[in-house]
Amino acid sequence: MGLNYFISALFWLATATLFVGLYKRTQLWRTGQAAEFSWLNLLAIPKRYFVDLHHVVAREPYIARTHVATAGGAVAALALVAVNYGLMLYSAPLNWAILGATALMLIGVFFMWLRRRNAPARLSRGAWSRLPYTLAAFALGLIIISLPVPVISGSVAVLALLLLLAGSAELALGIGLGGPMKHAIAGLLHLAFHPRQTRFNGQLSTALKPLLLDEIALDGITIENEQYGVNKPSDFKWNQLLGFDACVQCGKCEAACPAFAAGQPLNPKKLIQDLVVGLSNDEKSGTTDANFTGSPYPGIALGEHSGSMHSPIVPLLIPHETIWSCTTCRACVQECPMLIEHVDAIVDMRRNLTLTQGSAPGKAPQTLENLRQTATVGGYDRKARYHWSVDLDVKTIQKNQAVDILLVAGEGAFDMRYQRSLRALVRLLKAANLDFAIMGALERDTGDTARRLGDEATFQMLAKQNIETFNGLTFKRIVTADPHVMHSLKNEYPSFGGHYQVFHHSTLLAELVSSGQLKLGKSAETRKLTYHDPCYLGRYNGETEAPRALLKSIGFEINEMERSGLRGRCCGGGGGAPLTDIPGKQRIPDIRIQDARSIGAELVAVACPQCTSMLEGVVGNRPEVLDIAELLAAALVADLEVEGLELKGLELKGLEIKASVAHD
Amino acid sequence: MSIKNIAALVSVGRHPVSGEARHCRNDSLAMTLGLALTSHLNATETNTVSFKVLHAGNANNTALKDYLALGASHIDMIDVAAESLIIDALAANLTNTDLILTGSRAENGLDSGMLPYQLAEKLGFSLVANALAIQQTTDGLTGGLEVLQFLPKGKRRSVTVQLPAVIVVHPLAPVELRHAYARQVTGTINQQASPLTHATPQEKTLKWQTETILRKPIKLKARENKSGHARMLSATVSENKGGAVVIEGNSVEKAQVILGYLREHRLINF
Numbered sequence: 049m050g051l052n053y054f055i056s057a058l059f060w061l062a063t064a065t066l067f068v069g070l071y072k073r074t075q076l077w078r079t080g081q082a083a084e085f086s087w088l089n090l091l092a093i094p095k096r097y098f099v100d101l102h103h104v105v106a107r108e109p110y111i112a113r114t115h116v117a118t119a120g121g122a123v124a125a126l127a128l129v130a131v132n133y134g135l136m137l138y139s140a141p142l143n144w145a146i147l148g149a150t151a152l153m154l155i156g157v158f159f160m161w162l163r164r165r166n167a168p169a170r171l172s173r174g175a176w177s178r179l180p181y182t183l184a185a186f187a188l189g190l191i192i193i194s195l196p197v198p199v200i201s202g203s204v205a206v207l208a209l210l211l212l213l214a215g216s217a218e219l220a221l222g223i224g225l226g227g228p229m230k231h232a233i234a235g236l237l238h239l240a241f242h243p244r245q246t247r248f249n250g251q252l253s254t255a256l257k258p259l260l261l262d263e264i265a266l267d268g269i270t271i272e273n274e275q276y277g278v279n280k281p282s283d284f285k286w287n288q289l290l291g292f293d294a295c296v297q298c299g300k301c302e303a304a305c306p307a308f309a310a311g312q313p314l315n316p317k318k319l320i321q322d323l324v325v326g327l328s329n330d331e332k333s334g335t336t337d338a339n340f341t342g343s344p345y346p347g348i349a350l351g352e353h354s355g356s357m358h359s360p361i362v363p364l365l366i367p368h369e370t371i372w373s374c375t376t377c378r379a380c381v382q383e384c385p386m387l388i389e390h391v392d393a394i395v396d397m398r399r400n401l402t403l404t405q406g407s408a409p410g411k412a413p414q415t416l417e418n419l420r421q422t423a424t425v426g427g428y429d430r431k432a433r434y435h436w437s438v439d440l441d442v443k444t445i446q447k448n449q450a451v452d453i454l455l456v457a458g459e460g461a462f463d464m465r466y467q468r469s470l471r472a473l474v475r476l477l478k479a480a481n482l483d484f485a486i487m488g489a490l491e492r493d494t495g496d497t498a499r500r501l502g503d504e505a506t507f508q509m510l511a512k513q514n515i516e517t518f519n520g521l522t523f524k525r526i527v528t529a530d531p532h533v534m535h536s537l538k539n540e541y542p543s544f545g546g547h548y549q550v551f552h553h554s555t556l557l558a559e560l561v562s563s564g565q566l567k568l569g570k571s572a573e574t575r576k577l578t579y580h581d582p583c584y585l586g587r588y589n590g591e592t593e594a595p596r597a598l599l600k601s602i603g604f605e606i607n608e609m610e611r612s613g614l615r616g617r618c619c620g621g622g623g624g625a626p627l628t629d630i631p632g633k634q635r636i637p638d639i640r641i642q643d644a645r646s647i648g649a650e651l652v653a654v655a656c657p658q659c660t661s662m663l664e665g666v667v668g669n670r671p672e673v674l675d676i677a678e679l680l681a682a683a684l685v686a687d688l689e690v691e692g693l694e695l696k697g698l699e700l701k702g703l704e705i706k707a708s709v710a711h712d
Numbered sequence: 713m714s715i716k717n718i719a720a721l722v723s724v725g726r727h728p729v730s731g732e733a734r735h736c737r738n739d740s741l742a743m744t745l746g747l748a749l750t751s752h753l754n755a756t757e758t759n760t761v762s763f764k765v766l767h768a769g770n771a772n773n774t775a776l777k778d779y780l781a782l783g784a785s786h787i788d789m790i791d792v793a794a795e796s797l798i799i800d801a802l803a804a805n806l807t808n809t810d811l812i813l814t815g816s817r818a819e820n821g822l823d824s825g826m827l828p829y830q831l832a833e834k835l836g837f838s839l840v841a842n843a844l845a846i847q848q849t850t851d852g853l854t855g856g857l858e859v860l861q862f863l864p865k866g867k868r869r870s871v872t873v874q875l876p877a878v879i880v881v882h883p884l885a886p887v888e889l890r891h892a893y894a895r896q897v898t899g900t901i902n903q904q905a906s907p908l909t910h911a912t913p914q915e916k917t918l919k920w921q922t923e924t925i926l927r928k929p930i931k932l933k934a935r936e937n938k939s940g941h942a943r944m945l946s947a948t949v950s951e952n953k954g955g956a957v958v959i960e961g962n963s964v965e966k967a968q969v970i971l972g973y974l975r976e977h978r979l980i981n982f
Contacts, residue, residue: 261893264897276893276894402892402893403892403893403894404892404893404894404895405890405892406781406782406889406890406891406892407890413889413890413891416891417891420734420891421727421730421732421734422727422729422730422732423730427729428729429729429730430730503893504893505893506893
């Protein structure tokens with residue numbers, strides 16, 4: 049029958065078109081830098097799709113079901129068409145199967161269309177709004193030809209062919225021309241060749257990859273420093289470029305981004321789409337971002353930026369301020385159903401700006417200079433870091449003295465506010481009879497801020513110096529109250545040969561409480577409490593339970609804010625964002641405190657010095673911000689005698705001193 | 713006479729808190745001004761202007777690489793045996809230079825701030841101190857430079873200077889320093905022996921004695937929590953300064969009063 053041959057021809061034509069398109073796109077990806085990969089990972093795609101990717105998509109059940117119906121139906125129908133028409137079998141039972149699969153697809157498409165009618169602002173329009181119609185055309189065409197009718201009239205056959213042609217064009221041309229259906233193929237390949245393979249082994253993979261500075265110095269003397277991070281789209285690894293192409297423009301990153309919410313000129317979705325715009329070899333005219341149909345960077349008009357594979361990204365394609373607005377909170381990465389790594393791309397571009405031009409804005413250059421010259425963020429005297437502990441009778445670690453726990457205070461130790469939290473922590477450690485020591489003048493900054501600001505050279509210098517110091521000391525574990533310190537030491541120092549057991553104070557204290565080594569009473573606090581998850585503790589290190597367990601153990605009920613746990617909203621303090629200080633419409637911590645206010649919380653428990661200072665910086669009537677250690681220390685049982693204050697030399701015998709625990 | 717050769721003199725600085733050797737910030741400002749002037753002149757003039765960065769002192773100091781990161785593509789390093797030879801060594805190297813840029817004073821060493829003056833005297837150059845910005849005079853014929861000078865209390869003064877000249881840059885010059893690691897890797901330091909290492913007829917060996925500074929005791933002062941009106945009154949009307957003399961009671965009661973005072977003014981927190 050003539051119609052069947054037409055369909056077979058159309059099927060093979062579409063398949064050929066798809067492969068030509070895929071080849072063209074592959075050539076663009078291959079312009080990127082070499083990356084380690086294994087072809088065997090192609091076999092892992094089904095598991096990664098159904099487990100890892102679906103795990104993210106299923107957070108929004110409506111769209112998850114819609115996608116299962118649409119994509120599942122489409123894939124099944126295409127496979128059956130390949131057998132029945134591709135191999136020219138034309139069997140009636142297979143036609144029935146095609147009919148079933150296509151009907152499922154059509155149902156999915158219907159619900160997709162339904163949602164598109166009231167699309168949330170984070171979705172892109174343009175070609176993406178067209179998608180329900182072209183997919184419906186494809187499904188209807190297939191339904192017509194697979195109907196169990198002996199003869200179809202000529203006009204219906206022509207209609208079916210036209211519908212199929214429109215639908216096939218969407219499916220087959222997508223990858224070559226960069227249409228919406230590009231996501232299907234790029235997305236699956238991205239799952240196989242993802243730059244962070246350990247994500248799929250059920251592990252967190254949050255450490256940045258080191259820049260091999262010594263190797264660059266050897267080959268890069270004459271070249272204009274192009275290997276320092278990413279200057280042009282072609283400087284990305286090929287699998288990063290592939291990842292950008294996987295984007296479905298669902299805008300979940302945009303909805304999660306604290307900088308976007310604060311009106312700073314960053315939108316992670318637009319950033320990825322800008323990099324897709326850069327995937328073009330059209331050197332002369334360049335491609336502009338005018339065709340982007342989602343929300344632009346707040347305050348920056350569309351159509352003014354353009355780029356191509358070999359032209360600098362900043363500021364031609366992406367504005368300078370956009371790169372420096374990111375707090376590296378990883379909320380976008382957490383939300384991305386296509387598992388794209390936005391933060392890695394941003395840090396790659398920051399590395400180039402910082403290492404080759406030194407153009408980080410605001411207070412960032414001063415901070416980086418402080419780190420180079422004093423090994424502290426604020427330019428302080430390292431010897432002054434532990435002044436707050438002078439009356440607490442704490443050991444300072446010595447070269448030949450073994451301790452169980454090394455307490456690393458971090459930069460917060462110079463901040464008079466955070467010293468209160470640290471003092472509370474020391475009292476808790478003492479109450480639990482732990483063998484611990486502070487680092488004293490030996491402590492240098494871990495370089496976390498430098499690394500997030502792209503200054504890999506300063507970070508590596510500090511990392512090497514710290515590792516050398518640690519190697520000369522004898523301790524079993526490191527405990528810190530600063531999740532940023534924890535992230536550097538635990539996740540990033542191993543690349544430089546420093547392997548340590550690092551614990552956040554909340555994890556350690558939760559262990560002590562559950563084992564009964566630390567005895568706590570019930571808190572006298574009656575105010576309504578909420579807990580704010582630090583990004584570097586939650587998303588970067590997966591610890592969301594210990595702080596909650598601790599608060600519950602002293603009798604608090606935790607009222608969760610709008611976003612909490614692994615999806616917690618950033619305080620605005622990470623990634624050097626308070627230093628680059630890109631202006632927006634409001635401040636990120638104000639948004640977070642508003643979250644707390646809107647559930648009526650009067651107390652915000654925190655577990656990070658950055659969060660403490662950002663949230664305390666909110667003006668006006670706001671809930672009190674207290675570190676978990678402070679709340680716990682106030683509930684210490686054996687603690688009405690005065691700790692650490694023996695009033696030596698004052699000779700005030702018989703004098704009654706009322707110890708006020710809350711003010712220590 | 714048009715500008716052909718510009719030189720910036722850089723020294724090794726010292727971080728005021730950590731004591732780490734680093735670039736001298738003021739010299740970096742001078743160097744960055746020189747780089748900007750050179751690239752401006754090279755973009756507008758027909759003849760090419762050369763720019764060199766010069767350091768005289770200890771060859772082993774690693775802090776010089778900071779200047780590479782801050783934009784010097786190349787540093788000429790004169791190895792000088794004694795500090796008193798620095799002026800002579802620099803002067804011998806700078807005879808053909810039209811414009812010399814320096815900071816106001818070094819961050820360590822003898823730190824007298826006299827170097828630019830002694831150098832200008834030795835070379836017979838004019839000198840402009842406290843420069844904030846430099847540009848070519850608008851009528852190109854005179855071949856001089858227009859220098860914006862710092863004066864206290866926000867005042868500024870524009871002066872014109874004939875070349876050759878030494879221009880001393882003020883620490884508050886509005887220059888943005890950009891530290892880029894890649895430049896530090898690609899830049900080079902060229903070491904040259906000083907021609908004057910043994911010829912030292914006029915060497916004056918100064919006998920300096922270093923000693924640690926003694927920190928003076930600071931008197932703890934209670935913070936006044938008075939309203940603006942009350943402070944205005946206390947400034948205009950003479951009144952009793954407050955306080956109390958406690959003679960009665962035993963030592964514990966007296967101590968309690970002192971503790972009470974200290975707590976009230978938050979000098980102790982227990």
